[in-house]
Amino acid sequence: xxxxxxxxxxxxxxxxxxxxxxxxxxxxEDIGTYGGAFQVTHGMYEQFGPERILDTPITELGLTGxxxxxxxxxxxxxxxxxxxxxxxxxxxxxxxxxxKLRFMxxxxxxxxxxxxxxxxxxxxxxxxxxxxxxNWFVHVPGLKVVMPTTPYDAKGLLLxxxxxxxxxxxxxHKLLYKTKGEVPEEDYTIPLGQADVKRSGTDLTIVATxxxxxxxxxxxxxxxxxxxxxxVVDPRSLRPLDTGTIVESVKKTGKVLIVHEAVKTGGFGGxxxxxxxxxxxxxxxxxxxxxxxxxxxxxxxxRTLEQNAVPQVANIVEKxxxxxxxxx
Amino acid sequence: MATExxxxxVDMDQETGTIVEWVKKDGEEVTEGEIILVIETDKVAIDVEAxxxxxxxxxxxxxxxxxPIATVIAHILEPGEELPQGPMPxxxxxxxxxxxxxxxxxPATPVARKMAAAHEIDLQQVxxxxxxxxxxxxxxxxxxxxxPATAPDGKVYAAPAARRVASxxxxxxxxxxxxxxxxxxxSVDVTAAAQSPQPMPIEVQSSSEPEVIPLxxxxxxxxxxxxxxxxxxxxxNFTARILxxxxxxxxxxxxxxxxxxxxxxxxxxxxxxxxxxxALQRHPWVNSSFTDEAILLHRSINVGVAVALEEGLIxxxxxxxxxxxxxxIGTEVSDLATRARAGQLLPSxxxxxxxxxxxxxxxxxxxxxAIINPPQAAILAVGMTQQEAVPLDNGEIVAKPVMHITxxxxxxxxxxxxxANFMAELKSLLENPILLSY
Numbered sequence: 001x002x003x004x005x006x007x008x009x010x011x012x013x014x015x016x017x018x019x020x021x022x023x024x025x026x027x028x029e030d031i032g033t034y035g036g037a038f039q040v041t042h043g044m045y046e047q048f049g050p051e052r053i054l055d056t057p058i059t060e061l062g063l064t065g066x067x068x069x070x071x072x073x074x075x076x077x078x079x080x081x082x083x084x085x086x087x088x089x090x091x092x093x094x095x096x097x098x099x100k101l102r103f104m105x106x107x108x109x110x111x112x113x114x115x116x117x118x119x120x121x122x123x124x125x126x127x128x129x130x131x132x133x134x135n136w137f138v139h140v141p142g143l144k145v146v147m148p149t150t151p152y153d154a155k156g157l158l159l160x161x162x163x164x165x166x167x168x169x170x171x172x173h174k175l176l177y178k179t180k181g182e183v184p185e186e187d188y189t190i191p192l193g194q195a196d197v198k199r200s201g202t203d204l205t206i207v208a209t210x211x212x213x214x215x216x217x218x219x220x221x222x223x224x225x226x227x228x229x230x231x232v233v234d235p236r237s238l239r240p241l242d243t244g245t246i247v248e249s250v251k252k253t254g255k256v257l258i259v260h261e262a263v264k265t266g267g268f269g270g271x272x273x274x275x276x277x278x279x280x281x282x283x284x285x286x287x288x289x290x291x292x293x294x295x296x297x298x299x300x301x302x303r304t305l306e307q308n309a310v311p312q313v314a315n316i317v318e319k320x321x322x323x324x325x326x327x328x
Numbered sequence: 329m330a331t332e333x334x335x336x337x338v339d340m341d342q343e344t345g346t347i348v349e350w351v352k353k354d355g356e357e358v359t360e361g362e363i364i365l366v367i368e369t370d371k372v373a374i375d376v377e378a379x380x381x382x383x384x385x386x387x388x389x390x391x392x393x394x395x396p397i398a399t400v401i402a403h404i405l406e407p408g409e410e411l412p413q414g415p416m417p418x419x420x421x422x423x424x425x426x427x428x429x430x431x432x433x434x435p436a437t438p439v440a441r442k443m444a445a446a447h448e449i450d451l452q453q454v455x456x457x458x459x460x461x462x463x464x465x466x467x468x469x470x471x472x473x474x475x476p477a478t479a480p481d482g483k484v485y486a487a488p489a490a491r492r493v494a495s496x497x498x499x500x501x502x503x504x505x506x507x508x509x510x511x512x513x514x515s516v517d518v519t520a521a522a523q524s525p526q527p528m529p530i531e532v533q534s535s536s537e538p539e540v541i542p543l544x545x546x547x548x549x550x551x552x553x554x555x556x557x558x559x560x561x562x563x564x565n566f567t568a569r570i571l572x573x574x575x576x577x578x579x580x581x582x583x584x585x586x587x588x589x590x591x592x593x594x595x596x597x598x599x600x601x602x603x604x605x606x607a608l609q610r611h612p613w614v615n616s617s618f619t620d621e622a623i624l625l626h627r628s629i630n631v632g633v634a635v636a637l638e639e640g641l642i643x644x645x646x647x648x649x650x651x652x653x654x655x656x657i658g659t660e661v662s663d664l665a666t667r668a669r670a671g672q673l674l675p676s677x678x679x680x681x682x683x684x685x686x687x688x689x690x691x692x693x694x695x696x697x698a699i700i701n702p703p704q705a706a707i708l709a710v711g712m713t714q715q716e717a718v719p720l721d722n723g724e725i726v727a728k729p730v731m732h733i734t735x736x737x738x739x740x741x742x743x744x745x746x747x748a749n750f751m752a753e754l755k756s757l758l759e760n761p762i763l764l765s766y
Binding site (some may be wrong): 037038123124125129174175177178254282283284285287288326327328 | 337340341
């Protein structure tokens with residue numbers, strides 16, 4: 001099968017859906033002639049024109065509100081927030097309006113919009129352009145939160161998100177944009193709320209999100225050389241969450257390491273740990289549930305500090321080994 | 329100092345850049361802010377400005393080259409400046425200033441020192457993992473967060489999985505030894521405890537189907553150990569025929585004494601254990617263990633005596649048999665056998681054996697070969713004592729009490745001659761027990 005990048009997979013999903021469904025349009029900053037800060041929408045303005053690729057001023061709240069309103073009257077907007085850090089500005093419309101309207105109108109209104117945004121550190125973009133704020137939105141009933149790791153997942157999950165009748169926060173990762181993978185040319189969807197076992201193993205379950213899935217897979221290869229056989233589970237969507245796949249994996253291995261880039265305190269790892277501890281997997285645990293996550297600091301500019309602020313492959317290898325060897 | 333011209337980072341996620349063209353040539357004068365070259369990222373072409381005023385010198389990257397960002401690609405020299413020679417020196421390493429640290433013999437980072445003080449931890453007791461054994465914050469954290477070796481409140485420290493398995497198998501966690509960190513009980517510990525000796529349930533079968541005995545507990549252990557022993561140890565066997573009249577006479581004398589003293593009778597096994605222990609004392613290679621790295625010649629002589637049970641067998645051990653009197657050995661063997669059949673032996677009473685005796689004489693077996701009980705290097709199979717035809721030196725054939733013994737030895741440790749010498753010694757002792765007092 002042909003290989004394309006994560007970025008191209010996202011662009012292809014949007015392009016194909018816009019060709020298929022006239023109600024789909026894009027709205028965001030610099031997404032037009034500039035093609036987006038990461039070139040995700042490169043060439044789309046030329047194809048679809050100014051009516052369907054709406055360049056806005058620097059107004060995250062305004063563009064998210066416009067998307068919410070358009071969705072209410074039957075459009076399927078895809079809003080791009082250039083950096084996840086600035087979803088904080090968009091969150092009034094997203095959290096207080098988009099997420100609530102379906103409930104407040106007793107199901108008579110719906111907000112079928114997608115808010116796409118790149119998260120994560122590793123590009124030297126410092127405190128204001130590197131955060132992973134997914135769990136802010138996981139906490140809000142009415143929102144769905146998706147975090148694809150591979151180009152294949154990115155396309156299938158984005159198509160499912162656009163067609164979903166609820167607001168979806170679609171969290172991309174800057175360092176994944178140029179990673180390649182096999183992606184079918186045709187239209188396909190991956191249901192939201194379906195985890196994927198990215199690697200099968202018996203000694204330890206690693207539940208990881210976004211780029212930490214790739215790093216965990218690398219770590220798993222390292223550990224395999226030592227005879228440690230790791231299973232890597234990628235939830236793919238954090239809300240709704242496929243608890244069944246995670247619980248079954250932990251029941252099989254009895255040991256679990258949760259890895260994410262976002263700061264540990266209040267991060268999604270706490271939710272995962274809670275889900276596991278509440279489930280029947282509890283009685284299969286041979287060791288404490290361990291979280292490996294971002295440090296309790298803003299992402300620093302200095303490259304060395306930046307790398308040390310979030311889990312790297314070596315950290316995952318070390319932590320996984322400790323759990324498997326019952327050092328914790 | 330000459331001003332460096334570097335390949336600039338112009339994009340968020342840019343790792344490399346391509347030189348498109350040099351607008352200014354080597355040796356040309358440039359003014360700060362003037363465009364000197366064009367580079368390209370995978371998105372755009374970018375004009376690069378001169379970072380200083382002077383003469384452009386030492387251009388080291390040609391058009392078309394792809395280089396990592398921040399690579400030095402040229403210099404701008406002011407009058408009197410020269411191009412730096414060779415590679416650029418690395419930036420100076422910041423010197424650690426530890427002047428304010430209070431004096432102490434233990435090297436530790438300031439954070440580790442502060443943290444140790446807050447938790448009232450003696451730094452002398454912390455293993456430093458930093459440079460030259462310096463105690464780091466992580467080392468102190470490890471000490472602070474390590475669980476206590478034993479739960480101080482008397483509660484059971486067990487993993488959730490261990491609790492579930494214990495409940496399923498009906499195992500009392502108070503009786504289980506934990507092997508996890510801080511003595512935490514893991515599920516494997518519970519499984520192991522459940523497989524330790526306990527009576528097998530007897531199932532009543534009415535059909536012609538075979539009776540199914542699950543391979544659990546002692547049966548499984550026996551199967552695994554004997555298979556491992558027989559497959560991994562090269563066994564070699566030596567049989568000797570022992571004339572038993574002196575042995576029988578000696579035992580009779582000992583028993584007369586015991587009766588007069590009102591003490592328990594001396595069993596044949598007790599006398600056998602004593603004589604074997606003396607032979608072992610004189611032939612330490614037979615009282616040994618084979619490991620992958622070395623052969624261990626044991627200083628203690630601990631003789632195990634196989635005892636048959638309904639569900640298998642167990643080998644209680646007479647420790648330091650060579651140092652004990654025959655009467656004491658007799659008491660111990662009888663006590664161990666009784667408690668073995670009642671399932672009341674302590675782990676220490678079945679462990680630590682350095683040699684084993686298996687006596688099937690009472691069952692009417694004439695002679696047999698036993699399988700070595702690892703990690704021991706040899707086992708003695710003892711048959712029954714019966715009247716056999718024995719030719720005397722003068723050619724006459726008479727009936728005498730005779731016993732056959734067979735030594736099975738680990739041939740990796742015990743050479744044929746070593747085993748033969750041991751058997752000769754043992755035969756001599758059994759045929760002349762008076763040699764005990766030699």
